[in-house]
Amino acid sequence: MGDDDLNPNQFEVMSSLRIPEGWQPLDPGVVVAVETLLVESLAPLRGRFTAENPLRINKNGLSTVHGCEKFHVEQKRQPFAWNVNTVRGSIVHKAVELLLNWRGPVTPADVVDEAISSIAGNPRESASDFLDQLPPAQMAELRGAVMAAVTNFVDCFPPLKKQWRPLVEYPVLYDLFDKSVQFNTRMDLVIGQPGRRVLIDLKTGRVTPTHRDDLRYYALIETLRTRQAPRLLASYSLDSARLDDEDVSEGVLQAAVRRTAAGALAIAELQLGSREPVVRPGVQCRWCPVAEDCEQGQRHLRVMAGEEEDDDA
Ligand code: SF4
Structure with a gap:
């Protein structure tokens, strides 16, 4: 499929994702500088945790600790409970995963049904119990909401070619200080090879400034793990079919280090009980x-x- 076959929405997204003429990857020295800054900033954590009982940092923890620390602490104490909104996001992600590997003509209804069955029928999926007990009317409502997002994706996102090496639910792990501090993340959609990758967060609901922080965290972990910075970060709203993108620069990675380090230190202090949480x-x-x-x-x-x-x- 060439550009002429794309509809206006798909063309707009494709234009944002395309490698600009004259684009150059970041200098390898940037990776070393960013890693050095992170290691120096986190020096107080050296020896405070172990590989067996590490400090685990992820995007949700960073986001909550930079919001209200008391909320961060209390939320960790509560068992995770699914609701219609969170399960909707999970089914949409599963549907997109299926879409990328779907053979033959794509019908959103079929893909959505497969995605729901795959989650509901898998006892290892924690959402399966929630889906099992959902009354038929709520299930129909949920299916309709998922269908809207998946149809938007099919209609508005350009079809992903195999040679772009698209990956969904792509896990990345990076650790420091003999595995005693571990950073992990799972990216919704990754396109391209290391060093020129586009990292995409698929959003159900509004795209907010926090989403940009999430993506910068992804960029940092991807850079440190592959030793090459990605090229572009993007949030794609499945509801509004809009792409919000940002080029990866040294400044973006340094901002990610500062936010990640400040968050990791706060999470560690709260976990170790060395201070009271701040209420914000x-x-x-x-x-x-x-x-x-x-x-x-x-x-x-x-x-x-x-x-x-x-x-x-
Ligand atoms: S300010 Fe109070 S209610 Fe608001 S998130 Fe923090 S602890 Fe919760």
């Missing part, structure tokens, strides 16, 4: 497990609902 009200108050007992969170929610003036405004 924000959008997460809406789903915080301790919101009912949190005075600052309650006040923030009242301000958000327009029931109270914001003194800080």
Whole structure:
């Protein structure tokens, strides 16, 4: 399929993903400089954890600890519980995974049904119990919501050619200090070979500034593991069919190091109990497990609902 066969949405995405003329990979010295900065920033963690009981850092932990630390701590204490929104995201990701390897004509309804069956029928998938107990009406609603996102992907994202080496749910692990600090991530969609890769996060729902931070974290871990920086980062909204992209530069990687190091140090201190968590009200108050007992969170929610003036405004 050539550019002439793409519809306007697909053409727009393809234009953003294409390697620009004259593009050059980052100098290998950047990788060394970024790694040195990370190692120096995390020096206080040396010897505080072990390979058997490591400090594990992932994008969700970084995102929550940079939001409200108390929320971060409390959320870790709670067992993970599926809801319709989170399970929708998982089914959409599974459907995209199937799409990339689908043989023959693609019908979104068939792919969605396969994705639901694959998760519901797999006892190793933690969402299978949640799907099993879903009443038929809610299941129909869920299927409709997944179908909308998958149809958008089929209609608006350019078909991925085999020679682009697309990978879905691509796991990456990098560790420091004899495996006692471990950084991991799983990327939704990766296109291209190391050194010129495009890392794509597929989003159900709005694309927010936090998504850019998530992608920068991916870029950092990919750079340190492959010793080559990726070329481009992109969030693709499956609801609005929009791509938000950012070139990978030395500045982007340094920003990722600063945020990752600050987050990792905070996570370690909270895990070791060496200080109390800082309370920072924000959008997460809406789903915080301790919101009912949190005075600052309650006040923030009242301000958000327009029931109270914001003194800080
Ligand atoms: S309600 Fe808000 S401010 Fe309070 S702990 Fe939860 S997230 Fe933090």
